[in-house]
Amino acid sequence: MKLKPSKCRSISIVKGQVTDQRFHVGGIPVPTVSEMPVKSLGRWYDAKLKDTEQFEQLNNDISKYMERISKTLLPGKLKVWCFQFGILPRLLWPLTVYEIPITKVEKLERR
Structure with a gap:
């Protein structure tokens, strides 16, 4: 099974704050949730993490x-x-x- 970075999202939390650290898979950057929010089971996840x-x-x-x-x-x-x-x-x-x-x-x- 191959991981597709374009379909993944990443979030980096340091000391309770969301940071803009980028993760890479095979040299390709994985989009962050602040750039492209993700929906899972009807719940949206974005960089604010508030409801x-x-x-x-x-x-x-x-x-x-x-x-x-x-x-x-x-x-x-x-x-x-x-x-x-x-x-x-x-x-x-x-x-x-x-x-x-x-x-x-x-x-x-x-x-």
Whole structure:
């Protein structure tokens, strides 16, 4: 099996801080996560290593989904069905993958 540096990502952490140290495989540099973030099991890994940006993305997604449902001409029962079986499963995975404080999750629930 051959390692393809273009499909790999690297991160170097020294004393708790991300550094710009480059790793090479066979003379070819491996891209860092700050250059090209990587997604694994629905979680994005980038150089910041914080979940705050992901919460903002989740918040924007909820707004977009709720607007789409409210603009449809469906009756209320079907709008609830769309939320329960279409949107809610999409929201549960990021809530389990990222560490989001309960206060922020309660704000999302109020929406």
